Amino acid sequence: MTTSPRGAVLQRDGETYAIIPSLNGGLLDLPTLKKLTEVVEKYQIPIVKLTGAQRLALVGMQGKDVENIWNDLGMEPAPAVGNVVRSIQTCPGNAVCKNGKQNSLALSSKLQELFLGKGLPSKLKMGVSGCPICCAEPWLRDIGLFGKSDGWTVVVGGCAAGRPRIADFITEGLSDDKAVELVGKIINVYADNAKKGERIGKLIDRIGLEEFKALI
Ligand code: SF4
Helix, strand or coil: CCCCCCCEEECCCCCEEEECECCCCCCCCHHHHHHHHHHHHHCCCCEEEECCCCCEEEEEEEHHHHHHHHHHHCCCECCCCCCEECCCEECCHHHCCCCCCCCHHHHHHHHHHHHCCCECCCCECEEEECCCCCCCCHHHCCEEEEEECCEEEEEECCECCCCCECCEEEEEEECHHHHHHHHHHHHHHHHHHCCCCCCHHHHHHHHCHHHHHHHC
């Protein structure tokens, strides 16, 4: 068995690879866009695909080019596979959206800085929305947060898999710092109590919501 190049996933043709550079909250600035277009042109990458988690997948490059592509991009691979904290789906929030009640981009950036890539019993996805309209789908994420005028609401245990699960309400009215603190506790409780491969929603179903809340 050959080892895939760094941060690359072999595609179904058995020959070419895909990579997903890490983005913070799905944000792209002009220098990053320029680097991406230069790399796509230089290596003739045939597919550039937005993923469901607001990342950008570059698909179809040769394995020998992957390390040079990372070097040209100056970016790191997103934790897109495996049992880790994945990239955080984030809406624009009150930085730009007229409906926004809280700064989802700032909170998401802090959560990503603290927890992205942390190893866990199964994958863990988060969604952060600036208001209860919930464009970043927090009710369908393992940990979801959405803003109201008085702070952050936290919901846990959602997923949008083959058998979707709506998250359970945990608490509301949290400051940014308290929300980050609670997410850290939830992740630790999950790490300490879940079986291998068990998402947070399954853990809650197994031990009960009240027991889960007591642990956090
Ligand atoms: S969730 Fe609310 S703040 Fe975020 S983009 Fe949607 S409407 Fe705007």
